[in-house]
Amino acid sequence: MSTQKTPRIDPLTLEVVDLIGSVVARYHEEYEEAAAEHALTGAQARLLGLLSMEPVPMRRLAQQLKCEPSNVTGIVDRLEARGLVERRPDPADRRVKLAAATAEGRKVARGLRESLNFAREPLAGLSDEERLALRDLLRRMLDA
Amino acid sequence: MSTQKTPRIDPLTLEVVDLIGSVVARYHEEYEEAAAEHALTGAQARLLGLLSMEPVPMRRLAQQLKCEPSNVTGIVDRLEARGLVERRPDPADRRVKLAAATAEGRKVARGLRESLNFAREPLAGLSDEERLALRDLLRRMLDA
DNA sequence: CTGAATATTTCAGGATGTCAAGTAACGGGG
DNA sequence: CCCCGTTACTTGACATCCTGAAATATTCAG
Numbered sequence: 001m002s003t004q005k006t007p008r009i010d011p012l013t014l015e016v017v018d019l020i021g022s023v024v025a026r027y028h029e030e031y032e033e034a035a036a037e038h039a040l041t042g043a044q045a046r047l048l049g050l051l052s053m054e055p056v057p058m059r060r061l062a063q064q065l066k067c068e069p070s071n072v073t074g075i076v077d078r079l080e081a082r083g084l085v086e087r088r089p090d091p092a093d094r095r096v097k098l099a100a101a102t103a104e105g106r107k108v109a110r111g112l113r114e115s116l117n118f119a120r121e122p123l124a125g126l127s128d129e130e131r132l133a134l135r136d137l138l139r140r141m142l143d144a
Numbered sequence: 145m146s147t148q149k150t151p152r153i154d155p156l157t158l159e160v161v162d163l164i165g166s167v168v169a170r171y172h173e174e175y176e177e178a179a180a181e182h183a184l185t186g187a188q189a190r191l192l193g194l195l196s197m198e199p200v201p202m203r204r205l206a207q208q209l210k211c212e213p214s215n216v217t218g219i220v221d222r223l224e225a226r227g228l229v230e231r232r233p234d235p236a237d238r239r240v241k242l243a244a245a246t247a248e249g250r251k252v253a254r255g256l257r258e259s260l261n262f263a264r265e266p267l268a269g270l271s272d273e274e275r276l277a278l279r280d281l282l283r284r285m286l287d288a
Numbered sequence: 289c290t291g292a293a294t295a296t297t298t299c300a301g302g303a304t305g306t307c308a309a310g311t312a313a314c315g316g317g318g
Numbered sequence: 319c320c321c322c323g324t325t326a327c328t329t330g331a332c333a334t335c336c337t338g339a340a341a342t343a344t345t346c347a348g
Contacts, residue, residue: 095343137278
């Protein structure tokens with residue numbers, strides 16, 4: 001019950017944590033907004049984004065979205081009902097179903113990425129050196 | 145069908161955008177995790193956090209959470225059922241209900257903030273100057 | 289071939305979110 | 319003072335997201 005666990009956090013760190021919270025909030029706002037412009041929910045947009053390169057097994061989608069596989073079933077169902085995604089058998093393992101973006105799905109995914117202007121517009125105000133510095137700082141944070 | 149709309153985004157900006165995406169993902173993970181440790185959902189934790197300073201009208205909660213007021217009703221209902229929040233009349237306007245954290249609610253909110261160690265642990269690897277630089281860069285991003 | 293493990297789906301149920309309609313209270317103009 | 323438009327909150331119906339347990343089909347090791 002000592003104060004060991006929260007050993008006097010310096011105000012600068014607190015401020016940076018707050019700023020990161022603001023960045024997170026704003027990123028989310030803009031992401032949901034961009035998704036809504038394409039009549040997608042956030043979860044649907046995230047899943048569709050994962051399929052933009054190649055078909056992906058349901059299992060892996062669940063891992064990447066950090067949710068249960070049974071949840072992925074529903075999201076893919078809805079995207080499939082709208083013709084943006086299709087299920088294909090995996091030739092190598094008949095248990096597996098691959099979710100693949102249709103041509104229309106890829107088009108929507110592309111439009112989505114383009115309208116995702118967060119951190120593009122804000123970053124425009126930074127010089128190249130500042131962007132480099134920001135990149136390095138973020139890298140080091142994420143490596144920790 | 146020209147490339148006008150996406151006028152050649154430089155790789156550095158793309159990388160920084162990606163890094164910010166990773167930060168957002170990680171922040172969310174840890175936030176949900178911290179909330180779950182206190183048997184709260186993310187939405188419940190966010191709302192409780194808004195009440196840690198002072199009672200807040202339902203209306204304002206909806207604005208700050210960026211959702212419909214009818215949604216706030218349900219979240220407060222669940223927190224109230226668990227004794228973490230209570231509804232009080234606003235002496236100045238009988239239409240308004242103020243949501244206020246109970247003593248127990250404040251305790252949980254405090255514990256929540258303390259277990260929110262993201263960006264505390266990662267920031268530990270940065271020097272004071274680096275933290276200052278990061279703060280300034282984030283500020284400028286958010287001001288834009 | 290048999291049995292344990294894996295991939296997906298289905299179902300029940302809770303939480304979050306929207307929208308439309310209803311109730312209560314405020315507040316200004318006759 | 320009363321009416322009426324506005325505001326604050328709640329309710330109900332409905333879609334989505336998410337979990338956990340059970341069912342089905344397939345793989346793979348022994």
